[in-house]
Amino acid sequence: MSVLGRSQSTFSNYSRHVASMALHFGKIPTELDPEQVQEYMFMLQKRSKTPSQTYFKHCVYGLRFLLKSEGLPYEYLHLPSIKHEKKLPTVLSKEEVWQMLKSCQLLKHKVLIGLLYGCGLRCMEVRSVRLQDLDYDRQQLKVVQGKGKKDRYVPLSEHLIRVLKVYIQAEKPKTYLFNGQPVERAGRDFDSRYSQRGVQWAVKQASKAAGITKDVCVHTLRHTFATHLLEDGLDIVSLKNLLGHEQIQTTMEYLHIAQLDTQKAFSPLDTLFEKCGTK
Structure with a gap:
């Protein structure tokens, strides 16, 4: 991970999830059956409190990196795909x-x-x-x-x-x-x-x-x-x-997100009131 330029926080995050799974089953994840992995993933998904299921996703990412390090394909453990949600960020005035x-x-x-x-x-x-x-x-x-x-x-x-x-x-x-x-x-x-x-x-x-x-x-x-x-x-x-x-x-x-003068959006209610509000 260091050679690939990953940060210390990423290393800690991935290793923590892989270690948790190893402790849960008493063996390293690459020795597990795909069914055991699916069972563990289901448990994490149900336990995750946040809508984005961050804990679940980071576990998948950690296992992916483990498989990559061992030269094994993702299909080896039947890891689920992670859908990237497209959400616009919150912005303050x-x-x-x-x-x-x-x-x-x-x-x-x-x-x-x-x-x-x-x-x-x-x-x-x-x-x-x-x-x-x-x-x-x-x-x-x-x-x-x-x-x-x-x-x-x-x-x-x-x-x-x-x-x-x-x-x-x-x-x-x-x-x-x-x-x-x-x-x-x-x-x-x-x-x-x-x-x-x-x-x-x-x-x-x-x-x-x-x-x-x-x-x-x-x-x-x-x-x-x-x-x-x-x-x-x-x-x-x-x-x-x-x-x-x-x-x-x-x-x-x-x-x-930005409200630029050249493309600033407006509500049709504004123009409605401008044209009809005095009638």
Whole structure:
């Protein structure tokens, strides 16, 4: 997996699912009968609480990688196909983002949400921001080894820079911009970056305090960043580079969400009332 450039989180995810299945049957999955695999998959599908059945899908992906590593076809275990659901992401209005920023009780959370929205960062990327990655003079943030192990630069708002300076002066972080609590697992010391759960909680709390009824998660702010930039006139190629997308097709999905002046949709009720409302 390392040679193929897969991330540590993918490795942990796949190996955890394969290990769970091995423990369930007392043997490695490649020694199982297809019927046993089907039975296990059915159990996972029924146990999955989310509509997307993430746990079920990740188990299939882990088993696929195991078979690939062993040089075996997917049909060896009769693995089911995974249908990719086409869902448009949730996007906030500028007023809702403003309310989230105003609702933050901690300066740390205000800076966090400012970076997620203002720079379009992923959860891991915002957790990994170091002091040395901030370039106030050029008004840029260097995103180091984002998804796909690629570096990129994103613009830093002058408004965010002012708040960053106040936050750093008050909190005095040493290496990473956002510090959490250092933990130790299995004899290994982990760095003290703000945890993924901590970032998720901060975003949920801010959206709740702002009275937003939409289903808001960390990635919602990245979707909102992309959509608002398109609506503000940024071209699609520049947006692709800012988001760090590999394929332009991924970025073009935001064209279905953005309300552009050239193609802004409207309801026929509006024109109906304009023409007939005074009669």
